[in-house]
Amino acid sequence: MIVENVSCAGGQHCETTALGVLLRHEGIDLSEPMRFGLGEGLGFVYWDAKNMGFPFLGGRTKPMTITRTLAARLGLTMRVEETTSVRKAWHNVAAAIDAGRPVGLQLDSYHLDYFTVKVHFGGHVVAMYGYDDTHAYLVDTAQQGGAVTTTRASLELARNVRGPMTARNLSYTLACGGDRPKLGEVVGAAIRSNAHDFLNPPIANLGHRGIRKAAGQVPKWLTRSADPRHDLALAASLMERGGTGGALFRAMYRDFLAECCTIVDDDNLRRGHQMYREIAPLWTEVSRHLAAAAETTDHRHLVDASAVLSDLADREHDAMQTLANIRTG
Known part of the structure; x- marks a missing residue:
């Protein structure tokens, strides 16, 4: 069938x-x-x-x-x-x-x-x-x-x-049930809701707090793993090629915001989109540092990854605060 x-x-x-x-x-x-x-x-x-x-x-x-x-x-x-x-x-x-x-x-x-x-x-x-x-x-x-x-x-x-x-x-x-809402009526509410959840995680390993936690833990990963070459390489690969669309889903969300900019006229939305245009490549940079650490087992690459993650914790917090203030449909 x-x-x-x-x-x-x-x-x-x-x-x-x-x-x-x-x-x-x-x-x-x-x-x-x-x-x-x-x-x-x-x-x-x-x-x-x-x-x-x-x-x-x-x-x-x-x-x-x-x-x-x-x-x-x-x-x-x-x-x-x-x-x-x-x-x-x-x-x-x-x-x-x-x-x-x-x-x-x-x-x-x-x-x-x-x-x-x-x-x-x-x-x-x-x-x-x-x-x-x-x-x-x-x-x-x-x-x-x-x-x-x-x-x-x-x-x-x-x-x-x-x-x-x-x-x-x-x-x-x-x-489908009855009439569906138009995209312009729902994209704002979806963005605001996602931003609220990201900014207010219930525990410290989620949302922007989770990124900050990762920044503190990543430098320890060479000793955390029994097989750091394998585990670090897999972590790097999953971020870029594990069905995320690249940059740990940030590239996909950037493209979502770009499409929303053609539907909703809002300054905060445009600013948020520009912020995620800058954020997405930084996640790819984290992946590259992890891959380099896997290849060399050099601790300095994990320190570099941690520094980028600390920056990302701030950037994503600010981006989501901006997006939390867009108009709802």
Whole structure:
């Protein structure tokens, strides 16, 4: 069974790619940066737990938050199903596809056949638009191939994994209700809300406070890791090529703000956009310092990365304060 007329274009980021598939099927064509921004996706987390081999730097909100927020912002009906039953999980997905509707899935990318780099990540999101007796037909990021297939057995494993950021065989669909608000009516509110959350994190490892914390911890990373060459190289790679769109999602948010400037006439919005134009390259610079530290194990590169992160903590705080003052729709 294949859902007809599904757009299989892969994007840069997994959740916004899947979101684009589901939205276009409902006749809503938004750019990937617009999906990310309306979903209030920009964030930061410095995540280091006792059971982790190495800290994680994240640049967005929790998995599925972008989709839930955008659906609420645009007045869409989002049906989410979770279950501990593998049989029920498959029924939920097959029923949606049999009804002619693509479905989003949260899963662990480690088990998907087409992933060549095997790293456990339970917050991965794909869109599924078909199946047969042995395979599932998915849409993933352009980096992973766009329209791809995986065996139903591997999909079952990927959906049923337990661990950090995983979900209970989560699947979801989107449907239009009545009239949708115009973009000019919602972009301001989305930007203000995202800025508020970034400026007021509940704990010190999130938002601008998290960037400041990362600046203090990064110089210790050579001794924090059992294999610093591998771990530092992976951290650098994830920032630029781990589905972030570059610069730990800052390039995508910059492009979202640029698009908003064509919709909303607001001085603070234009200033905020210019500030993120300057911020995005600095995150790429952090990545370069981490990569250099991985190659040389020279502590000075981590000190340099820390200095840039300290600067970024101030810059992003100021940028978000500016964006918090734009007009709402």
